Amino acid sequence: MRLGLNFPRRAFVSAAACAFLALAAFSVLAQDPPKPEAHGVVVANMDPSVKPGDDFYHYANGSWIKRTEIPPDRGQVGVFTTLADLSNKRTAGLIEEVSKANAPAGSNIRKIADLYTSFMDEAAIEAKGLAPLRPHLQAIAAIRNQHELARALGESLRADVDALNNTNYHTPNLFGMWVAPGFNDSEHYTAYLMQGGLQLPDREYYVSSSDRMRDIRTKYQAHISVMLKFAGFTDTDTRAERIVALERAIAGKHLSLEENEDIQKANNTWKLADFPAKAPGLDWTEFFRGAGLVNQASFIVWQPTAFTGESALVASTSLETWKDWLAFHLIEAYAGMLPKALTDERFNFVGKTLSGIPEQQPRWQRGVALVNGLLGDAVGQIYAQHYFSPEAKAQAQAMVANIIAAFRRRIEALTWMDPVTKAEAQAKLTTLYVGIGYPETWQDYSAYEVRADDLFGNLWRASLFDYHREVARLGLSVDRKEWCMTPQTVNAVNLPLQNALNFPAAILQPPFFDPQAPAAVNYGAIGSVIGHEISHTFDTQGSAFDSKGRVRDWWTPADLAHFNAATAKLAAQYDTYKPFPDLAVNGKQTLGENIADVAGIAAAYEGYRASLGGKTAPMQDAFSGDQQFFIAFGQNWGSREREAVLRQRVLTDGHSPDEYRADTVRNIDSWYLVFGAKPGEKLYLAPPDRIQIW
Numbered sequence: 001m002r003l004g005l006n007f008p009r010r011a012f013v014s015a016a017a018c019a020f021l022a023l024a025a026f027s028v029l030a031q032d033p034p035k036p037e038a039h040g041v042v043v044a045n046m047d048p049s050v051k052p053g054d055d056f057y058h059y060a061n062g063s064w065i066k067r068t069e070i071p072p073d074r075g076q077v078g079v080f081t082t083l084a085d086l087s088n089k090r091t092a093g094l095i096e097e098v099s100k101a102n103a104p105a106g107s108n109i110r111k112i113a114d115l116y117t118s119f120m121d122e123a124a125i126e127a128k129g130l131a132p133l134r135p136h137l138q139a140i141a142a143i144r145n146q147h148e149l150a151r152a153l154g155e156s157l158r159a160d161v162d163a164l165n166n167t168n169y170h171t172p173n174l175f176g177m178w179v180a181p182g183f184n185d186s187e188h189y190t191a192y193l194m195q196g197g198l199q200l201p202d203r204e205y206y207v208s209s210s211d212r213m214r215d216i217r218t219k220y221q222a223h224i225s226v227m228l229k230f231a232g233f234t235d236t237d238t239r240a241e242r243i244v245a246l247e248r249a250i251a252g253k254h255l256s257l258e259e260n261e262d263i264q265k266a267n268n269t270w271k272l273a274d275f276p277a278k279a280p281g282l283d284w285t286e287f288f289r290g291a292g293l294v295n296q297a298s299f300i301v302w303q304p305t306a307f308t309g310e311s312a313l314v315a316s317t318s319l320e321t322w323k324d325w326l327a328f329h330l331i332e333a334y335a336g337m338l339p340k341a342l343t344d345e346r347f348n349f350v351g352k353t354l355s356g357i358p359e360q361q362p363r364w365q366r367g368v369a370l371v372n373g374l375l376g377d378a379v380g381q382i383y384a385q386h387y388f389s390p391e392a393k394a395q396a397q398a399m400v401a402n403i404i405a406a407f408r409r410r411i412e413a414l415t416w417m418d419p420v421t422k423a424e425a426q427a428k429l430t431t432l433y434v435g436i437g438y439p440e441t442w443q444d445y446s447a448y449e450v451r452a453d454d455l456f457g458n459l460w461r462a463s464l465f466d467y468h469r470e471v472a473r474l475g476l477s478v479d480r481k482e483w484c485m486t487p488q489t490v491n492a493v494n495l496p497l498q499n500a501l502n503f504p505a506a507i508l509q510p511p512f513f514d515p516q517a518p519a520a521v522n523y524g525a526i527g528s529v530i531g532h533e534i535s536h537t538f539d540t541q542g543s544a545f546d547s548k549g550r551v552r553d554w555w556t557p558a559d560l561a562h563f564n565a566a567t568a569k570l571a572a573q574y575d576t577y578k579p580f581p582d583l584a585v586n587g588k589q590t591l592g593e594n595i596a597d598v599a600g601i602a603a604a605y606e607g608y609r610a611s612l613g614g615k616t617a618p619m620q621d622a623f624s625g626d627q628q629f630f631i632a633f634g635q636n637w638g639s640r641e642r643e644a645v646l647r648q649r650v651l652t653d654g655h656s657p658d659e660y661r662a663d664t665v666r667n668i669d670s671w672y673l674v675f676g677a678k679p680g681e682k683l684y685l686a687p688p689d690r691i692q693i694w
């Protein structure tokens with residue numbers, strides 16, 4: 001679980017459905033990077049006219065929010081995007097540097113340079129037109145029957161979803177695969193299959209009867225028609241109508257995000273022979289042949305009802321409609337790598353209509369995002385050498401140790417928990433692997449061919465390279481120290497099946513982490529992030545796994561009943577948050593992240609107090625150490641988002657909107673002591689209503 005920005009969820013902020021598109025969401029220098037001379041909370045960002053007990057988020061960030069505009073080429077701006085800008089700028093500098101090196105063919109450095117060059121050579125891209133796409137469109141046009149359709153659908157399978165680490169449940173392909181330690185055999189890599197088939201971000205976009213969603217669907221249909229016309233299709237309005245109808249039918253079979261997060265419901269082992277019986281319609285033999293998976297004995301099928309429903313649709317919908325669907329999905333997937341007319345049309349729909357972003361990012365920024373997406377570890381290796389010092393690593397490690405120790409004491413002190421349950425919880429902390437800055441081993445790109453004059457081919461080969469690498473891992477022993485995030489990513493993540501955490505170098509810098517800032521500020525900012533990720537080990541999903549990463553019920557019934565009652569109260573608290581009059585936060589969909597936020601602050605605060613060793617923290621800017629701690633935490637979340645982006649996030653993200661993440665201090669007793677929040681103030685909760693789970 002990440003910390004949280006666009007789509008992926010188990011991380012601290014969410015990421016996005018497709019690596020390079022997701023990364024493209026951040027970029028452009030919206031604000032100057034944090035000023036190096038300032039160490040501590042940023043007083044100029046606060047609004048002292050707001051009472052902390054009424055609105056802690058605006059108290060900590062109000063002045064910044066008032067003076068900050070969202071740049072025209074992005075959907076949101078905040079601490080995460082500002083740091084991502086810095087990371088991207090540095091990455092662009094590294095790419096420029098390595099491009100001059102004229103490195104030997106086949107080396108990582110040469111691949112970075114050639115991939116970037118292939119993206120920046122717009123004249124070559126225009127000259128080729130749609131030629132790179134033609135053989136693939138012809139292959140789709142040549143499909144004659146259901147067998148060949150099934151084969152083509154299998155050939156489109158990619159390792160492009162991720163249920164528990166970077167959390168991305170979305171793939172436009174019919175299904176998606178995730179390779180990870182098995183639910184029932186955490187020692188070996190297992191194939192998980194997940195529902196797919198939609199271009200729009202979630203089933204809600206197809207099934208909702210709201211005016212807004214109807215309008216999006218109308219514009220989506222027009223967009224499909226335009227894209228098909230570019231590719232030379234006739235009767236494009238009729239085809240577009242059929243494609244939308246098919247996706248709407250698929251959406252009707254999909255599980256909601258809230259249902260997807262239920263581990264027990266997802267743990268369904270299907271043997272190869274089970275597919276035709278449990279999900280008749282699709283020719284599964286041909287599908288798995290196309291996917292290169294005929295030797296895979298079994299799979300974990302995340303949403304069995306969706307597989308049954310989607311498979312039946314393959315048989316009941318006309319072959320011509322499926323071929324149009326395949327063609328459109330192909331064009332859409334590569335539109336950003338094709339001539340400007342297609343790139344612009346895709347941005348008009350995905351950027352402007354879906355996210356309300358007026359302008360596309362400059363090409364160089366999209367190029368950096370692409371290189372990060374396809375050669376992330378190759379870039380990350382150089383990035384870590386340049387931008388992450390051994391001193392920063394040692395200091396971050398010490399903070400992690402302090403916060404884990406705080407967690408141990410908190411578990412030991414829980415009055416409601418049985419000693420047997422406590423022992424396994426402690427064992428989970430003992431076996432937890434914490435990666436700081438960068439991984440111990442790097443991805444091997446030797447089998448990935450990059451050519452400076454072949455952007456489309458570079459993308460096509462990358463998606464196959466990724467897929468083949470994942471397929472090759474099936475059945476092998478799990479490397480618990482493997483990372484799922486690059487060092488240049490501004491985020492953090494908990495990997496529940498590996499019982500591991502990753503804290504990339506790019507988040508371990510100001511304002512999150514500043515070796516020269518007071519301890520209070522570092523614990524409030526990065527410490528709460530560290531506490532958040534540790535807490536995922538014990539959230540609604542994390543607690544389903546034992547110290548070895550196995551799905552195992554290690555709770556006594558009484559402990560589980562207590563945990564469920566407390567988490568239900570937290571879900572109900574978040575259900576009351578309404579970013580728009582017609583749209584509320586879904587407390588269940590965001591429960592795991594909300595538990596991690598509350599428990600994360602509590603553990604970070606205790607770690608901070610312990611780090612003082614009995615001394616009183618120095619005042620800074622007239623704030624006590626405890627005040628600085630909470631303000632620094634609140635300033636993690638200062639952000640502005642476009643309405644369309646925020647609405648999309650409420651529907652598709654496991655993280656709550658930033659404002660409510662900051663306001664969750666209302667669950668922490670010490671926050672009341674520090675800021676004197678009183679009954680009658682908007683955030684005030686009576687002691688029994690404050691949720692303290694860990």
Ligand SMILES: [Zn+2]
Binds near residue numbers: 001002004009010536
């Ligand atoms: Zn998280």
